[in-house]
Amino acid sequence: MLILLPPSEGKTSPVSGPTLDLARLLGGEALSAPRRQVMTALAHVSALPQAASLLGLGPRSAGDAALNLLLERAACAPAHALFTGVLYEAAGMDRLGADPAARRVLGRHVLVLSGLWGVLRATDLVPDHRLSMSTSLEGVGRLASFWRPWLTPVIEDLVEDGVVIDCRSGAYGPAWQPRPARAVALARVSVVVERPDGSRRVVSHHAKHLRGLLTGALVRALASGEVTASADVEAVAQVAQGLEPVRRVELGAADRVGRRDLVLVLG
Known part of the structure; x- marks a missing residue:
């Protein structure tokens, strides 16, 4: 199982820690060159008025x-501690990072898509920064398009048996999608509110909260052995059904590359 997260605008800048080591980040050998290319372009933009x-x-x-x-001189912190937005708070990342078993799960099963770094393990050490995947940088272009060919082999090498739980927000989805040849089981998590008359509306801010709750529940279930790394999407749906705000969980049909919707229905 892999859990894909977006980063967050909210961050807690570390006051101490090691400095950046690109070679130690996920995909270090394959991604160091494009990471440096983005860092250079970002530094140029960031120095402008x-x-x-x-x-x-x-x-x-x-x-x-x-x-x-x-970026190369600032203190670094694990991604799960650096990012402190709604999703990360709902997941209880501070508590998960303090628990050895949960921290191992964060390092093996949770990936963070990033405009600057491409993709990170949740335990990778990075400095505070500001760059959205929706940004276009001179010499690089729109970041989601730039990163797609670089991330495809790195993420696909990590996809084994089991399902990929996609908790990313819209801007980060295009940076990686499964290829038809791989038929990856990708479950895209969405949240809807069902009104008394049966009509529905998609929610955005509360969706971050629910995706965070699901992420935290899955990390704890993997750490305890309640859910295995090779669990299918039905097992993930059972975990989601146990979340207090969730009234019902619906699974859509898989498309030709194995993507399906995991819909959390709120009453």
Whole structure:
């Protein structure tokens, strides 16, 4: 089983720790060159007076563009500790990272897609930074398109038996999708609210919270042995059904490459 997460805008910048070592990140040998290419392009943009606008940073975070000029000198923290947005808080990443068994699961089964790094293990050490996958950088282009050919072999090498649970947000989905030749079992997690009249609406902010709850529940289940690494999507649906806010779980039919929707229905 692999669990794919987006990063988060919310981050806790580490005050101490080792500096960046690209060779030790997931796919170090294969991805170090494209990572350096993105780092160079990002540093160029971040040094410009209009950096905040080009990077899509709001008024309160405009000054954070300067973080991108310190990537190789700044202290690093595990990705699961650096990112502190809604999904990560709902997953209880601070508690999971403090538990040895859960931390092993984070390192083996949880991947974070990233505009800057491409893809990370949840335990990979990286510095604070600001770069969304939806950004286009001079000399690199739109990051999702740039990263796709690089990430395909790295992620597919990690896909074995079992299912890939896709908790990514929209901008990060195009950076990797299974190829038809691999027929990967990919379950895309979505959240809908069912109204009393039976109509539905897709939710976004609360979807991050539910995806976080599911991620935390799956990590704990893998750490305890309640769910195995080769579990199928039906086993994942059972875990999702146990989440307190979830009224019902629905599984869509698989398409030609094995993708199907895992829909969490809220009442």
